[in-house]
Amino acid sequence: MMAEPIAPIGAGQLSLTVLLMLLVVGLSYYEKLALEREYLLGVGRTFVQLLLVGYILEYILSLNRWYLVLLILAVMVAAACQAGVGRLRRRDLRLYPMMAVSLLVGGGVTILVVTEVVLRIEPWYHPRYLIPLAGMIIGNAMNGATLGGERYRSELLLRSAEVETLLCLGFGAKRASANARREAISAALIPTLNSMMVVGVVSLPGMMTGQILAGTSPLIAVRYQIVVMIMISAAVSLSAYLMVVMLSRHYFTRHHQIRYYVLKK
Amino acid sequence: MSRPILTLQGVSFRYRVSRHEYGPPVLKRVDLEITPGAIQVLIGSSGAGKSTFLRLLNRLEEPTEGVIRFDGVDLVECDPLRLRRDVALVAQEPFLVEGTVRENLMLPFEDGDAAGGLGDKMERVLHSVGLTAGMLTRPAGNLSVGEKQRVSLARALMTAPKVMLFDEPTSALDPDNRGLLARTVRRINASEAMTFVVVTHLEDFARELDGRLFRLRDGEIAAL
Numbered sequence: 001m002m003a004e005p006i007a008p009i010g011a012g013q014l015s016l017t018v019l020l021m022l023l024v025v026g027l028s029y030y031e032k033l034a035l036e037r038e039y040l041l042g043v044g045r046t047f048v049q050l051l052l053v054g055y056i057l058e059y060i061l062s063l064n065r066w067y068l069v070l071l072i073l074a075v076m077v078a079a080a081c082q083a084g085v086g087r088l089r090r091r092d093l094r095l096y097p098m099m100a101v102s103l104l105v106g107g108g109v110t111i112l113v114v115t116e117v118v119l120r121i122e123p124w125y126h127p128r129y130l131i132p133l134a135g136m137i138i139g140n141a142m143n144g145a146t147l148g149g150e151r152y153r154s155e156l157l158l159r160s161a162e163v164e165t166l167l168c169l170g171f172g173a174k175r176a177s178a179n180a181r182r183e184a185i186s187a188a189l190i191p192t193l194n195s196m197m198v199v200g201v202v203s204l205p206g207m208m209t210g211q212i213l214a215g216t217s218p219l220i221a222v223r224y225q226i227v228v229m230i231m232i233s234a235a236v237s238l239s240a241y242l243m244v245v246m247l248s249r250h251y252f253t254r255h256h257q258i259r260y261y262v263l264k265k
Numbered sequence: 266m267s268r269p270i271l272t273l274q275g276v277s278f279r280y281r282v283s284r285h286e287y288g289p290p291v292l293k294r295v296d297l298e299i300t301p302g303a304i305q306v307l308i309g310s311s312g313a314g315k316s317t318f319l320r321l322l323n324r325l326e327e328p329t330e331g332v333i334r335f336d337g338v339d340l341v342e343c344d345p346l347r348l349r350r351d352v353a354l355v356a357q358e359p360f361l362v363e364g365t366v367r368e369n370l371m372l373p374f375e376d377g378d379a380a381g382g383l384g385d386k387m388e389r390v391l392h393s394v395g396l397t398a399g400m401l402t403r404p405a406g407n408l409s410v411g412e413k414q415r416v417s418l419a420r421a422l423m424t425a426p427k428v429m430l431f432d433e434p435t436s437a438l439d440p441d442n443r444g445l446l447a448r449t450v451r452r453i454n455a456s457e458a459m460t461f462v463v464v465t466h467l468e469d470f471a472r473e474l475d476g477r478l479f480r481l482r483d484g485e486i487a488a489l
Contacts, residue, residue, distance in 0.1 A: 165360040168323060169373045170350040170424065255345045257325055261281040 006214050057131065066125040073134050077103050080142040087146045092265055098246040099145055106239025107134070107141040114231045133231070136207070140232045141239035144188045148240030152184035152247055156263060163258065173252035181244050188240035192233050199229060268337070269298035270428060270460055271322060271352070276331035277484075278317060287329065291317045293484035294331065299428070302458040304450065304476030308465060308489070313481045315464035316357065319430040322462065323352045336427075353426035357433040359417035361405035366391075366416055369405050373424050390419040393456070395449050410437040414446070422453070429453075431463040435470050447473035 021043055028035040060068050080103055085095045111134050115121050121129045156163060159180050166176035199205060200222070207228055211221040251263050276295045279287035291314040299305055299322075309315045320326045321333060324345045333340045335352060350373070361369050370387045388398045394415040408416060414434060421429060431450070435443045447470060454461055454476075464481075465471050471478055478489040 161356065161358055161360040162362075164325065165356060167325065168349055168354045168356065169420070170346045172346055255324060255327075257327070257345070259281075261283055265283070 057127075060131070061127050064127060066123070069125040069127045069130055072127075072131055073138075076135060076138050077107070080138050084142040084146045088150055090265055092262070094250060095149075098149075098243060098250070099142075101246065102145040102239040102242040103138060103141050106144070106242050107137045107235050109238060110137050110141070110231050110235040113234075114227060118227055132207075133228075136228060137231060137235045140192070141235040143191070144236030144238075144240040145243040147191075148184045148188035149243045149247055151187040152180055152244045153251070153263060155180035155183045156251060156258075160258070167256055167258075173248065173256045176256070177248060177252070181248065184244050185237065185240050189233070189237055192236050196229055196233065199225070205229075267301055270301040270336060271299035271462075272332075272334045272337075273297040273321075274332045274334075276321065276328045276333060278314075278321060278326065279329050280317075290484050292321075292328075292486075295484075295486050297479070297486055299460060299462060300477065301427075301460050302454070304454050304461040304463065304474050305479065306463045306465065306471045306474050306476050307479045307481055307486065308468060308471050309481035311466055314484060315466075315481055316432050318481065318486075319354055319432050319462065319464060322428070322430055323349045323354045325354070350424045351426055352428045352430060353421040353424065354430040355414075355417050355421050355432065355434065357436050359410075359413040361408070361413055361416060361420075364405060365401065366403050366405055366408075367401040369416055370401075370420050370423055372420060386423065387419075390422040393422065393449070393453050394419045395445060411439075411442040411446075414438065415449070418449075426459070428460040428462065431461060433465055434463065435465060435467055443467070443470050444473060447475075450474055 021039075024039055025036050027033070028039060056072075060072060077100065081096060081099045084099045084103070088095055111130075114133060114137070115130055116124060119129060124130075156177060162179065163176045167173070195203070195205075205225055205228070208218075208221045208225040211224060212218055251259055253259060273295050276292055276297075277290060278292040279290050282288050295318075307315055307318060317326065321328055324340050324343070327341070335343060335348060340348065362372060367387065370390070371383065374383065387401060391398060391400055396412070396415055396419065400412075400416070405413070405416065414437070418429075418431070418434075434446055438446060450461055450463065451474065453459055461474075461476065463471075463474060463476070479486050480489055
C-alpha cells in the first residue's frame with residue numbers, strides 16, 4: 001500500500017489548539033484547581049521544547065553525520081541520568097555513575113541489537129531510526145533503573161530484620177538481599193508487563209499512532225510496535241538489574257555489612 | 266583460667282553518619298575478655314549501645330578504634346561469613362522465614378553443606394530450647410512470640426557455634442517465659458559448654474542467668 005502524503009499542520013491550525021487549552025483552563029478555574037498557571041507553563045514548554053527538538057532533528061537528519069547522531073545520544077543519556085538521579089531524591093553523588101552505567105549498558109545493548117541485528121539499518125547511525133528508537137530505549141531504561149533502584153532501597157530498609165538474620169547465619173550479602181533484589185527488579189518490570197498485556201486492545205501506542213497518522217500501513221506499524229515493546233522490556237529489565245546490582249555494592253561492604261549511613265541517606 | 270574466647274582491647278565505636286563523619290561515641294575504649302564456656306550478661310538501659318556491642322563481636326560492624334580477637338585472631342583477619350557461624354547472634358526481634366519450623370531450622374544449610382543427620386540434630390536442638398519434635402511441621406507464622414524466640418535460638422544452635430550472642434531476648438516475653446528462657450540458656454551452657462553473651466536491661470533476668478555480670482553505661486563497660 002502506498003503511503004498517502006501526510007496533511008501538514010500549519011501554524012494557524014496549530015494555534016487553534018487554543019480551543020482545547022481554554023477547556024482545561026476553564027475547568028481548572030471552575031473547579032478551583034489552581035492549576036491554570038502551571039498548565040499554561042506546561043503548554044508553553046511543550047511548544048518550545050518540541051519545536052526546538054523539531055528544528056534540531058530536521059537539521060541533524062539533513063546533515064546525516066554519525067558524530068552528530070552520537071552527540072544527540074550522549075545528550076539524551078546525560079539528561080536521563082540527571083532526571084533519573086533527581087527522581088531517586090538522594091543527595092548521593094555516587095548514584096550518577098551507577099545511573100550512567102545502567103543506561104549506557106542496559107540501553108546500549110538493546111539499541112545495538114535492535115538497530116544492527118533486528119532492523120539492520122544502513123548506515124548504522126541512520127538518524128531517522130536511531131534517534132527515535134534510542135530516545136524510547138533510554139527513557140524506558142531510566143524508568144527501569146529508577147523504579148528498581150528506589151524499590152531496592154525501600155525493600156532493604158523494610159526487610160532489614162530478614163537481611164541481618166541471614167547475614168548472622170553466615171550468608172553473604174547477595175543471598176541475604178535476594179528477596180529485596182527480586183522485588184525491586186519485578187517492580188521495575190511490572191508497568192512494562194502491564195502495557196504489553198493491553199497493547200492494541202486498550203491502548204494504541206504513541207509511536208504506532210504516529211506512524212499510522214503519517215501514512216504508514218498499519219501492518220508495518222504494528223511490526224515496528226512489536227519490536228518497540230520487546231526492546232522496551234529488555235532495556236527496562238537490563239537497566240533495573242544493573243542498577244540494583246551496583247546499588248548492592250554501594251549498600252553493603254565487602255565484609256557483608258550493611259552501610260546504614262548510605263541506605264538511610 | 267582458660268584463654269578468653271573473645272578479647273576486646275581499647276575498642277571504641279561511633280556510628281557513621283556519612284562517608285567521613287561519625288556520630289557520638291557509643292563505646293569508649295572498652296577492654297573486656299569473654300570467658301569460654303561461661304555465661305556473661307551485659308546490663309544496660311535501652312539505647313546504651315548493648316546491641317552495638319554484640320554487632321561488633323560478629324562483625325556486623327567494625328570498631329572505630331581498637332582490636333577484637335576471636336580465639337586469638339584479630340577479627341579483621343577472619344572471614345566474616347565463617348565467623349558469624351562460630352559467633353552466632355540471635356536478634357532482639359526474631360525473624361523466621363515463611364514456611365515451617367523445619368524449613369527455618371534447615372535454613373543455615375541451604376547451601377548444601379549439611380553434614381548429614383540433620384533430622385536428629387533438629388530434634389535435639391528443639392529439645393534443648395524446650396520445644397518438641399512435633400513443632401517441626403508447624404508454620405512459623407503461627408508461633409507465639411516466645412516460641413519464635415526459641416525457634417530462632419534453635420536455628421542459631423544448628424550450626425554449633427562456639428559463642429552465642431543473645432540480644433534482649435526477653436523484650437517480648439512475660440515473667441514466666443523469661444524464667445523459662447533463663448533456665449534454657451543455663452541448660453545449654455551446661456550441657457554444650459557453650460559461651461553465651463546475653464544483653465538485657467532487666468536486672469532480675471540478668472541474675473536469673475547466673476553468669477558474670479557487666480554493666481554498660483556511658484559507653485564504658487565495668488564488671489559487677
